[in-house]
Amino acid sequence: MEDAILILRHIKVENANAVSGITWGFPAITNFMGFVHSISRTLSSELNLKLTGCGIVSHSHQIQSHQPKGWGDHVFALTRNPLNKNGTSPSFVEEGRMHMDISLIIPVVGDLYEAGDVTEICSRIRDIVLTKRLAGGSIWDVASIDLEEPPDDIKGMTIYIRKQMKQLIPGFVLVQRSQLLTEHSEEIRKKDPESDDLDAWMDFSALKFKAERKENNQTDDNEANWSYQMRPGKGWLVPIMMGYRAISDLYKAGEVARTRDTTTPFRFVEAVYSIGEWLSPHRLQNFEQMLWRYDAQPDSGWYLCKNNYNPQ
Incomplete structure (x- = not known):
């Protein structure tokens, strides 16, 4: 049972990896889980707080690709590396990059009162987040960080969840199907x-x-x-x-x-x-x-x- 909910709102990421195995368009789930795990290791040693999962909300994204002919297959926009000493282009591995604006909902296990002032904890988490990379991309801003203990009663919890879900709109949550x-x-x-x-x-x-x-095709042109x-x-x-x-x-x-x-x-x-499947947050209970x-x-x-x- 989680003791608190940590919400990192509108994380701005530049040049994240848009390729996940043989698919492309959004980073793999393992990228986000690894990012949260890295933060958890720091918080666990400093404040005795453990992050135990991750909810992913995408608000916007921009894949660095284009269609050379205006239609058809997309081609990744690649960087131009310096020439070799003999004037030829060096070999390189094709990389798919993207910019994205996401929010992460993270359950927290630990005693917040024992860890210290919540405002100071959020400030420390911000410092940690801004030094990390997410899916290989650079994090240049986090709009806000909320760390709260959800209500104990069913009615209060329902109201709290609906409020948080609405604040994540516009955006889409990635779930497993x-x-x-x-x-x-x-x-x-x-x-x-x-x-x-x-x-x-x-x-x-x-x-x-x-x-x-x-039907009734009498020609040989198939x-x-x-x-x-x-x-x-x-x-x-x-x-x-x-x-x-x-x-x-x-x-x-x-x-x-x-x-x-x-x-x-x-x-x-x-x-x-x-x-x-991408779902609107308001559809979740x-x-x-x-x-x-x-x-x-x-x-x-x-x-x-x-x-x-x-x-x-």
């Missing part, structure tokens, strides 16, 4: 037993058109009527990266050469993808519906970020 992917995967397997989860996932993320031969194929499910559904899956054994600390951290056990992993939390299972090899949103 993995169940839709499971249901769609089962549906397409009935039609095509050889299909897999990747085929189902691509139905949510790919732009698809279907060609139907024109003319067809092209129709747009609606994506499965309803709502603003998007592909997301939500964690990692182990592809090797768990090695002891320092056993694998050239690792960044020689004091922590190490294993090789691959990204895990699922489906998310409580904070728990928007919160993402770690769900690490080293024995089974799953390292995920999970959200318990229930559309009902």
Whole structure:
């Protein structure tokens, strides 16, 4: 049970990483969870406060990309690096960058009265946040920081939640909808037993058109009527990266050469993808519906970020 709610309102981020695995358009959930975890480590050592999750609200974003022909595929706007000594362009890795304005809702465990004055705690959190990077991007402003203990009674809690949700508008909350992917995967397997989860996932993320031969076509030019194929499910559904899956054994600390951290056990992993949905905050009934939390299972090899949103 959380003791308080920390809300970082309108965090302005420049040049954040817009690529998450094989998807692009918004940072992966792991970027935000890692950011909150980094703040939590500092607060835990200084004030004995622990941050246990993260709700993500996007108010606006600007991806650094363009369409060279005015239509078609987007191309990332890349930086021009200095020339080599022989006058040629150096090799580089393509990077997708974006600016964004977001708010984070973070549950806090710990005694606020024991930690000190709330105003001083918020000031300290601001100092910490402005020294961090979020998804590789630079944080240049935070509009406000609120740290409050929610009411204990049901009526007071309901009013408090509705008030906070309205203050997050305009904006959209990212929640998990993995169940839709499971249901769609089962549906397409009935039609095509050889299909897999990747085929189902691509139905949510790919732009698809279907060609139907024109009736009474007597020519050999194979003319067809092209129709747009609606994506499965309803709502603003998007592909997301939500964690990692182990592809090797768990090695002891320092056993694998050239690792960044020689004091922590190490294993090789691959990204895990699922489906998310952007919702207006006023559609949520409580904070728990928007919160993402770690769900690490080293024995089974799953390292995920999970959200318990229930559309009902």
